Amino acid sequence: MTETQSGKSLRVDIWRGGEDGWLDSFNVPRQPSQTILDIVTYVQRKLDATLSYRFSCRVGMCGSCAMTVNGKPRWTCRTHVDSVEEDGKIEIRPLRNFPIVKDLAVDMTVFFDKWRDAGARFAPRDGASLEFANVDPQSPARKEATAAIECIGCGVCYAACDVVAWKPDYLGPAALNRVWTLVNDERDADPDAHLRPVAGDAGCHACHSQQGCSTHCPKNLSPTAAIAGLKRRTLAALLKGRL
Numbered sequence: 001m002t003e004t005q006s007g008k009s010l011r012v013d014i015w016r017g018g019e020d021g022w023l024d025s026f027n028v029p030r031q032p033s034q035t036i037l038d039i040v041t042y043v044q045r046k047l048d049a050t051l052s053y054r055f056s057c058r059v060g061m062c063g064s065c066a067m068t069v070n071g072k073p074r075w076t077c078r079t080h081v082d083s084v085e086e087d088g089k090i091e092i093r094p095l096r097n098f099p100i101v102k103d104l105a106v107d108m109t110v111f112f113d114k115w116r117d118a119g120a121r122f123a124p125r126d127g128a129s130l131e132f133a134n135v136d137p138q139s140p141a142r143k144e145a146t147a148a149i150e151c152i153g154c155g156v157c158y159a160a161c162d163v164v165a166w167k168p169d170y171l172g173p174a175a176l177n178r179v180w181t182l183v184n185d186e187r188d189a190d191p192d193a194h195l196r197p198v199a200g201d202a203g204c205h206a207c208h209s210q211q212g213c214s215t216h217c218p219k220n221l222s223p224t225a226a227i228a229g230l231k232r233r234t235l236a237a238l239l240k241g242r243l
């Protein structure tokens with residue numbers, strides 16, 4: 001960025017400290033095509049070097065830059081200021097539903113622990129085989145998996161989910177979305193092994209299907225649809241005595 005946008009500036013309020021922190025105000029020069037991550041980086045490099053935040057790729061691949069921007073969870077490296085500013089103001093807070101480490105950096109341990117607890121790990125059917133599986137890209141199962149596969153683990157859906165806020169042990173949209181890809185993976189050894197961890201109280205049936213996760217997912221995935229699939233599949237397996 002080299003050129004300022006007609007000398008305009010933006011009032012930016014940024015969360016500081018931990019859970020009992022406060023909002024700090026900064027004036028940041030407007031730039032063409034400026035992103036929220038550009039703003040945070042400007043503040044940290046030019047105005048307050050103690051500001052903590054997390055990012056890596058800057059191009060929407062790593063999932064590490066998500067924050068709450070004017071009340072909504074977003075990936076900040078692909079969110080342009082023009083699309084979210086309100087009367088020349090931006091408020092940036094850490095993601096909801098995650099413990100704050102400091103300022104805008106949150107602890108994602110519980111988020112990824114839930115992927116583990118959900119059994120969201122591929123276990124190959126033929127563990128010894130080194131051959132590539134020949135999967136028909138047009139098969140219904142492969143289409144279901146493909147629709148859910150591009151998750152970048154950003155946590156935006158988890159922050160948007162009211163059930164996570166009310167019920168902290170709920171596995172959450174991202175982990176359940178991942179399980180749905182495995183249940184539909186014909187290379188996986190035992191689809192029922194993926195259904196068991198998500199069939200209980202903290203699993204797919206706790207979802208109220210109101211689509212907060214799908215509305216905010218920056219990759220346009222629909223964890224709601226994946227969870228609906230898990231609801232159908234767990235029920236069918238239960239009725240057949242497999243769970």
Ligand code: SF4
Pocket residue numbers: 150151152153154155156157158173174177216217218219220221223
């Ligand atoms: S499902 Fe979407 S919002 Fe949730 S972690 Fe994956 S990419 Fe992010």
Ligand code: SF4
Pocket residue numbers: 157160161162163164172173206207208209210211212213214223224227
């Ligand atoms: S649809 Fe389900 S997983 Fe998605 S935000 Fe709502 S309760 Fe959470």
Ligand code: FES
Pocket residue numbers: 055056057058059060061062063064065066075076077078
């Ligand atoms: S910095 Fe990697 S997704 Fe934003």
